[in-house]
Amino acid sequence: IGRMSQTSRGSVGKLGEDLAVRYLTGKGFSIIGRNYRKPWSEIDIIAESSKGLHFIEVKSVRADFYQGAMYRPEENAHSVKLRRLAKVIETYLWEKGIGADSPWQLDVIAVEIDFSRKTSKIRYIESVSIA
Numbered sequence: 105i106g107r108m109s110q111t112s113r114g115s116v117g118k119l120g121e122d123l124a125v126r127y128l129t130g131k132g133f134s135i136i137g138r139n140y141r142k143p144w145s146e147i148d149i150i151a152e153s154s155k156g157l158h159f160i161e162v163k164s165v166r167a168d169f170y171q172g173a174m175y176r177p178e179e180n181a182h183s184v185k186l187r188r189l190a191k192v193i194e195t196y197l198w199e200k201g202i203g204a205d206s207p208w209q210l211d212v213i214a215v216e217i218d219f220s221r222k223t224s225k226i227r228y229i230e231s232v233s234i235a
Contacts, residue, residue, distance in 0.1 A: 120164025120215035120224075121148055127213065127226050133158065142195055145188035149213075150196070156207030159193050161185070161232075167216035167225065186210070190234045210234060 125135055133151040140147040149160040189210060197204070214227040 116164050116166055116217060117162070119217060120213075121162045123164075123215050123217070123224050123226065124149060124160065124162045124213040127228070128160070140192065140196055142192050145185070145192045147189065147192050147196065155209065157202070158209055158211050159189065159196070160211045160213055161189060162213045162215060164215040164217060167218040186232065186234045 121138065125138070128149070128151050129135060131153075133153050135149065135151050136157075137150040138148065140150060147159050148162040149158075151158045151160060193208070193210065196202075197206070197208070202208075209231045212229040212232050214229065216225040218224065
């Protein structure tokens with residue numbers, strides 16, 4: 105997992121994003137950008153595959169902290185967050201001059217990090233519906 109000494113919420117999120125990037129590149133994705141910010145929200149990772157553009161929301165938790173709880177990090181990708189992401193995606197496409205007919209999708213990567221065991225578990229959820 106790399107540096108495991110930092111366990112603040114921000115560093116857990118950053119480590120989760122780094123692990124997600126490593127996962128995606130291992131699956132053949134090209135990383136186009138990270139942390140595309142607008143005042144209303146942020147896209148964690150923008151990647152490209154043979155399917156087109158992927159806007160990826162990464163949700164990370166400390167598995168050793170939440171162990172035994174019926175909690176999954178992807179549950180934090182709720183409808184309000186997804187609607188904000190849709191607005192950021194629209195802005196990105198407009199700013200880059202990418203046509204509405206270009207293929208893209210919103211994906212979620214859930215990362216559970218177990219600092220005590222120095223392990224992680226990644227779930228990749230493709231084509232999340234924006235309600």
